[in-house]
Structures are given as C-alpha cells and as structure tokens.
Amino acid sequence: MNELLIGAITGILFGFIMQKAxxxxxxxxxxxxxxQDMTIVKFMLTTILVAMVGIYLLFDLGLxxxxxxxxxxGGNVLGGLIFGIGWGILGYCPATAMGALxxxxxxxxxxxxxxxxxxxxxxxxxxLMKETVLTWGDFGKITIPLALGINHxxxxxxxxxxxxxxxxxxxxxxx
Amino acid sequence: xxxxxxxxxxxxxxxxxxGILLVLSVFVxxxxxxxxxxxxxxxxxxxxxxxxxxxxGMAYFIKEKVIIDWQFVFVFGVLFGSLASAWLxxxxxxxxxxxxxxxxFGPSRVRRWMAAFLGGTVLMFGARLADGCPSGHGLSGxxxxxISGYVSLICFFLAGIxxxxxxxxxxxxxx
Numbered sequence: 465m466n467e468l469l470i471g472a473i474t475g476i477l478f479g480f481i482m483q484k485a486x487x488x489x490x491x492x493x494x495x496x497x498x499x500q501d502m503t504i505v506k507f508m509l510t511t512i513l514v515a516m517v518g519i520y521l522l523f524d525l526g527l528x529x530x531x532x533x534x535x536x537x538g539g540n541v542l543g544g545l546i547f548g549i550g551w552g553i554l555g556y557c558p559a560t561a562m563g564a565l566x567x568x569x570x571x572x573x574x575x576x577x578x579x580x581x582x583x584x585x586x587x588x589x590x591x592l593m594k595e596t597v598l599t600w601g602d603f604g605k606i607t608i609p610l611a612l613g614i615n616h617x618x619x620x621x622x623x624x625x626x627x628x629x630x631x632x633x634x635x636x637x638x639x
Numbered sequence: 640x641x642x643x644x645x646x647x648x649x650x651x652x653x654x655x656x657x658g659i660l661l662v663l664s665v666f667v668x669x670x671x672x673x674x675x676x677x678x679x680x681x682x683x684x685x686x687x688x689x690x691x692x693x694x695x696g697m698a699y700f701i702k703e704k705v706i707i708d709w710q711f712v713f714v715f716g717v718l719f720g721s722l723a724s725a726w727l728x729x730x731x732x733x734x735x736x737x738x739x740x741x742x743x744f745g746p747s748r749v750r751r752w753m754a755a756f757l758g759g760t761v762l763m764f765g766a767r768l769a770d771g772c773p774s775g776h777g778l779s780g781x782x783x784x785x786i787s788g789y790v791s792l793i794c795f796f797l798a799g800i801x802x803x804x805x806x807x808x809x810x811x812x813x814x
Contacts, residue, residue, distance in 0.1 A: 467668065471709035474664050475716020476723070478657060478672070483724035484645070485653030490737035497796070497803035503650045508777055510654025511661065515782035518662030531671050533770050533780060535787040543769025544776075544794025550762025551795060552802025554755050555737065557773045558766065559674040559717055561759070566721030568732030574752040578759025583675075584682035585760070586767035590699035593768060607784045619784055631651070 479563045482507075488563035490555035490571070497552055502639040509627045516623070520616050530607075537601025539593070554578070646728045661778060670709050671783075673775030675766040677714040679703045743807055769794070 482488050487504045495501035522528040551557060554575045556564050561579065564572035586593075609616040664670050683705030687694045694700050725732065736751045744750060766772040769791045771780065777795070780788020 467709050468707070468712045470668055471670070471712040472716040474660065474668075474670070475713035476720035477660055478713070479717035479720025480724040481648075481653050481657050481660070481720075482717070483721040484648040485650045486647055487650065487653075488721060491739040494739055494803055494807075497799040498807055499800065507650040507654045507657070508773070510651050511657040511778055512781040514655050514658025515661040515778065516784065518658065519665055519782050522662070522666055528665050529669065530783050531779070532783055532785045533776065533787045535785070535790065536770070537790070540769050540787050540790045541794055543765045543767070544791040545798040546765030547762050547769055547772070548765070548795045548798025549802050550758045550760070550765055552758070552799045552806065554758030554762055555740070558678060558763070559714065559772070559774045562674070562714055562717045563721035566718040567725035567730065569734045569737065571735060571737065571751050571755050574755040575759035578756040579678045579763040580682050580685065582760040582763030583678040583767060584686060586764050587679065587682060587697055587699040589764075590697075590702075594698070597768065603786070606786050608786060608789070609784060611786060616784065623784070
C-alpha cells in the first residue's frame, strides 16, 4: 500500500514537472523529431545527467542497486525502430501520452487505446519473438563503463561534458 | 506560490527537478521510472475480463504479471500531475487536434484520432519488443549508462526523425 501511495506521488510530481517543461505536447515532440526545437532533448538529457551522478554516487556508497535492462540488439534495434515509427505518427510517448490527456490534449486518448492494443498484440507475438528476434545479439546486462573496463566516473565526466556541449550548441543555434 | 502558476519552466530547471525525483525514487523505493509495461498490464486486465483462462496461460502475461504495481500508479499519477499543473497555470484545456498537425493535415478530428490510434499501436509493439520506452530506456537506462538504453533511444529518435521527415517534408517551415 505504501509502495502504491509513493508511486502515485512520484507520478504526480513527474507529470507536474513535464507539463511545466511543455515536453508532453505533440508540437514539442514533433518539433524535436523535425530538428526544429530541442526542448524535449534538453529536458531528457538534463534529467539523465543529474540522475546519473546521483545514482552512481548512491551506488558507490552501497545504498542502491542498479536495475539494468539487457542489451539484446535484435529487440533493442528492431523494437526501437518500430517504436520510432509509431512515435513519429502519434507524437507522444507512453508517459507523455498520459500527461497529454491530463492537460486536455485528448487526441492522446486514442493513442493510449492504440497502445493497449499494441501491448496485447505483442503478448500474442511474444512466444515467436522470444525464439527469434530476442535471441539475436544478446550481450546481457552491460553498461558502457563495464564494456570498456574503466571506472564509471570517467564515463560520467565525459558524457556530462558532451551533454553540456550539446546544450551550448542548441542555445547557440536557437534550437 | 507563483512558480507553480507559471506556464513554462526552463527544460533545464525541469530536467534537474526530474533528475532529483528519479534519484529519490531509486533511493527511497528502489524504483526506476518506466511506463510501457503498464500498458501490458492494462491489456491483460482488459483481456482477463473476456477470457481469463487465455490470459492465465499466455507466457508474456505470466512474465510481466497482470497486477497493479508501483509503475501502474506512477503512470496514472502522471495524468493527474499534468492536470494539476495545467489547471494552476490556467491553460486552455480540451485541445482535439494539435496545432502543428492541423497546419499540415487539416482540422479533421477523425483523421488525427485514427492516426493517433495507429501510431499508439505500432509504438507500443515496438516498446515491448525493445523492452522499454523513453522513460525506461531513455531516462532510467541512460542514467545507469546502460548500453541497451543508448541503443534503444538512438533507434527511437532515428526512426522518429525519418517518419517526421516523411510526414512533414524537409526544411524548417514553421507552421
């Protein structure tokens, strides 16, 4: 019960923040895919940068566990590309479609219904996928620092510098 | 609290807040953000109401468990958080067709809703095949420097950018 209550509060705060950042709008998501306005990319990469530092700090202190998804090239690449096609049509991703409904963009309700259908269709296809696509290029639960065999803080500093360079470039170009 | 009534926060400010929220969520509850598994559970609940025996025997529903869990309430929380934010800043609610879509494809609601449904279906099939969406792979995956996150997020954007170009054509024609 406590877990559900905290889950709801976390979701409410996340939805509030995303609405204020305007990242749950079709126009903002499509503007990013049309390479005109990088608001959603700025939001995502800033979130990632802050969370990356916080998570690895707590991880080094032994206070949290990582929860890594395995790298399966078949699933990640093929599924990722299929997702991108659907995203380009809908203009909302799953979490932002919920947020869009909350702020009254009710075209997202049809996207959400489609998502439920898509999840059901995948459940039907899963036994086949498990035998085929999900066996292609399975590298297990791997991170960039593990793959390179270097300390994660070196990778965090490099990625942080890259993200900040990207932000500066976006601002310079007015994206 | 004027800040809560403001229409827009900088994506960087919002990103810092969302990053702190993610770190707190992992620290307090051990939960990383994600959204797309919830749609599998909703599909499971819908199918259960018609054919419970079928759902009980399907490998994917057994794997992902048709239950209300932390992520389920988190995803619905996003809707209410966005609603609260939009209400506080007194934004125009009830937008049937996104402005950018309307400028390109006209004001037809049915056309937009059908496209949204189709896009949602395709997107979620891809998200489940990739084992995550921009929240699970994007935010949580990249925050852990998971290679699966980078591969998936790049594929999301790659296919999304191509689709946007097909739908809207090239160039930077605003509106």
